[in-house]
Amino acid sequence: MAERIDRRAALALGGLGVGALASAPLWAQAMVDLGLSDGTGQRPLSDAFPGKKGMVLQRSRAPLLETPMAAFDGALGDDPFTPNDRFYVRWHYADIPLSVDAAAFRLRIGGAVKRATALSLTDIQAMPRVEVAAVNQCSGNSRGLFAPRVPGAQWGNGAMGNARWTGVRLRDLLDRAGVAPGVVQVKLSGLDQAPGEAPHFAKSLALDHARTDEVIVAYGMNGAALPLLNGFPLRLIVPGYYSTYWIKALDSIELLTAPDTGYWMEKAYRIPATADAGVQPGAKDFATVPIGRMPPRAFFTRTTPQQARGIALGGDAGVAKVEVSVDGGQSWKAAQLGPDHGPYSFRRWAMPLAGLPRGSHEIAVRTVNTRGAGQKATPIWNPGGYMRSSIETARVVVA
Numbered sequence: 001m002a003e004r005i006d007r008r009a010a011l012a013l014g015g016l017g018v019g020a021l022a023s024a025p026l027w028a029q030a031m032v033d034l035g036l037s038d039g040t041g042q043r044p045l046s047d048a049f050p051g052k053k054g055m056v057l058q059r060s061r062a063p064l065l066e067t068p069m070a071a072f073d074g075a076l077g078d079d080p081f082t083p084n085d086r087f088y089v090r091w092h093y094a095d096i097p098l099s100v101d102a103a104a105f106r107l108r109i110g111g112a113v114k115r116a117t118a119l120s121l122t123d124i125q126a127m128p129r130v131e132v133a134a135v136n137q138c139s140g141n142s143r144g145l146f147a148p149r150v151p152g153a154q155w156g157n158g159a160m161g162n163a164r165w166t167g168v169r170l171r172d173l174l175d176r177a178g179v180a181p182g183v184v185q186v187k188l189s190g191l192d193q194a195p196g197e198a199p200h201f202a203k204s205l206a207l208d209h210a211r212t213d214e215v216i217v218a219y220g221m222n223g224a225a226l227p228l229l230n231g232f233p234l235r236l237i238v239p240g241y242y243s244t245y246w247i248k249a250l251d252s253i254e255l256l257t258a259p260d261t262g263y264w265m266e267k268a269y270r271i272p273a274t275a276d277a278g279v280q281p282g283a284k285d286f287a288t289v290p291i292g293r294m295p296p297r298a299f300f301t302r303t304t305p306q307q308a309r310g311i312a313l314g315g316d317a318g319v320a321k322v323e324v325s326v327d328g329g330q331s332w333k334a335a336q337l338g339p340d341h342g343p344y345s346f347r348r349w350a351m352p353l354a355g356l357p358r359g360s361h362e363i364a365v366r367t368v369n370t371r372g373a374g375q376k377a378t379p380i381w382n383p384g385g386y387m388r389s390s391i392e393t394a395r396v397v398v399a
């Protein structure tokens with residue numbers, strides 16, 4: 001089994017020294033332009049991080065590495081999974097696990113449980129195994145496209161990736177420990193450490209959600225162990241939800257009898273309680289709710305005078321259709337869709353463009369999911385730079 005995690009795998013992955021986090025000199029690197037709203041989107045591509053290559057360097061410590069859109073490109077029939085070595089990376093705090101001893105590692109399940117439990121990776125891999133294809137997207141993906149600009153990581157569209165995640169159901173883990181009466185939430189946290197008095201990164205899911213078939217604790221990613229930077233040896237997978245909940249290097253599950261009032265639930269990752277999560281630029285003092293499900297989105301990965309193509313995600317449901325407009329959104333034509341890998345996966349799309357007259361054309365792409373949710377032309381705004389999901393455009397010049 002390719003995902004089998006043994007001690008040797010951990011040692012091979014354990015070489016991430018702090019020195020390795022320094023980037024190569026900027027002059028030695030290829031640059032990309034993320035097309036950010038304020039024109040400051042030029043970034044180097046970096047090979048300096050263990051297990052990663054050709055990543056858009058946003059920040060070295062804590063690592064923020066973006067996937068260049070070209071890494072998502074492929075023909076309609078190509079699988080729509082993001083290679084592990086191109087998968088984006090985001091950590092809040094610089095003190096991240098630099099090596100993990102897989103033999104000594106334990107996942108602790110405590111709080112309001114019938115028996116406090118600690119499971120080894122061997123214990124976990126002996127449990128019923130499940131797999132899900134799902135997009136992991138940062139809540140702030142595309143934040144750098146917000147106008148007016150908002151503070152935070154200035155991501156282009158590449159703070160997302162799609163993988164086949166293999167692991168065990170969170171429910172099965174909870175049942176090993178036994179859920180005590182009165183539990184309302186499940187709090188999850190990992191091996192990374194907060195500096196000083198800062199709050200440890202932890203997120204909580206409602207018990208009902210945590211017990212669904214879909215929420216899994218993964219040890220495998222695209223048929224291999226998780227890269228250290230993507231949460232080796234275990235991470236939470238919450239299909240259809242933004243990845244703030246997808247706790248990496250997961251080592252603690254705590255059952256709560258009252259809602260989590262920690263900083264990362266009460267203060268951070270909250271969106272306006274409006275229908276589209278948008279408010280007027282500059283608005284303050286509006287009601288908020290925790291960010292949750294993802295809306296549908298479609299992206300270009302390559303546009304030539306002959307063909308436009310890309311990827312789409314349905315968010316919390318499958319991609320029902322993808323449509324392309326070459327006339328400024330007046331008319332739309334259905335694109336061809338690639339193979340369906342389930343409701344939470346990317347799906348490839350392609351549209352022939354041959355026949356466009358000479359000149360410069362703006363091409364637009366939009367998707368509708370199987371719940372009937374679509375995309376709007378006008379971008380939303382909120383101060384966190386969360387949940388951008390408006391229609392994307394690309395320009396093609398026919399000579």
Ligand SMILES: Nc1nc2c(c(=O)[nH]1)N[C@H]1C(S)=C(S)[C@@H](COP(=O)(O)O)O[C@H]1N2
Pocket residue numbers: 087088089090091092093136137138139189190191192201229230231243244245246247248249250
């Ligand atoms: N332990 C831990 N898990 C974490 C985080 C973190 O800082 N620490 N960041 C979350 C956020 S906000 C994102 S966007 C994703 C990024 O996942 P990736 O680095 O595998 O792409 O991890 C999530 N899980």
Ligand SMILES: [Mo]
Pocket residue numbers: 090137138139140243244
């Ligand atoms: Mo994120």
